[in-house]
Amino acid sequence: GENVEQHPSTLSVQEGDSAVIKCTYSDSASNYFPWYKQELGKRPQLIIDIRSNVGEKKDQRIAVTLNKTAKHFSLHITETQPEDSAVYFCAASNDYKLSFGAGTTVTVRA
């Protein structure tokens, strides 16, 4: 089955700096790569996703890149703000199952 590894497990950044989270996956059949944000005590919510036919996607301060050859994808958050503090999960999906990484706890220091 699919194995998704996510690094780092914790990330502390100064407000205004950038944050980068990296994930690797094992199943070459995976074709959809979403990122979810989970605030403390809340449910996960989708923040951005990318499909296998696209190399990069951007939405305001958030961008995701995908390298299918190397089987890795990354989340980039620029100009971090206190409200970006949360746990972020990457995931990979084939047409049946969705597998998540272990999560990255991001803390934005004021």
Added chain:
Amino acid sequence: EAQVTQNPRYLITVTGKKLTVTCSQNMNHEYMSWYRQDPGLGLRQIYYSMNVEVTDKGDVPEGYKVSRKEKRNFPLILESPSPNQTSLYFCASSLSATPTYEQYFGPGTRLTVT
């Protein structure tokens, strides 16, 4: 309001006492799934359903059962709960019959098995 609901939100039970966690969505979504969330392990898929009467195992199905008799409902059944099933459980649904679109998560059910 479009939503995924779960009940109960909190449950404390004892080993071996059968329980059911309900999940319902009002968005006419095809795909539904159950996840458990444990510290350091992220979200792990327990079971998923691509349509009515179509269910399949996720990555951690042992000790769980599901059914999909109606499109909107996808209950999670623990026939004989054990302490290692203490966890935070999320139900999710997606418009497509595959998980390649946004998953809408329920509010979560925190289960403690003593």
